[in-house]
Amino acid sequence: MGNKLIDIELTKPEATILTVNKIANDLNNHANYILINSQVVMDIWNDALKIIKLYQKANPDLNISLHDLSFKEVEEIVPIMLNANVIGSGRVSEIANLIKSISSYTDYLGDPA
Numbered sequence: 001m002g003n004k005l006i007d008i009e010l011t012k013p014e015a016t017i018l019t020v021n022k023i024a025n026d027l028n029n030h031a032n033y034i035l036i037n038s039q040v041v042m043d044i045w046n047d048a049l050k051i052i053k054l055y056q057k058a059n060p061d062l063n064i065s066l067h068d069l070s071f072k073e074v075e076e077i078v079p080i081m082l083n084a085n086v087i088g089s090g091r092v093s094e095i096a097n098l099i100k101s102i103s104s105y106t107d108y109l110g111d112p113a
Contacts, residue, residue, distance in 0.1 A: 056071065
């Protein structure tokens with residue numbers, strides 16, 4: 001199978017270039033989707049956090065838990081999780097851009113002719 005892929009690449013590099021560029025564009029689209037959504041969810045989380053803190057202050061005897069975690073734990077980990085999404089989407093975009101910059105195996109192997 002690997003030899004067939006290399007044969008196709010060497011005989012029809014334009015097909016590979018189009019496929020690679022499509023994959024890179026799809027990766028970038030998904031990375032941007034994750035980035036934008038994570039930023040919006042972080043804004044929502046910050047607004048919700050204010051409300052939860054007010055509620056907790058008004059009801060000090062109530063132990064608030066979310067997803068079976070204490071409110072304190074959730075307050076600490078949610079920003080970390082969302083920030084990881086932002087960082088991860090940036091890394092995926094970097095990979096996609098690197099993929100786009102590589103036009104074909106012939107850049108590495110040289111012209112087969």
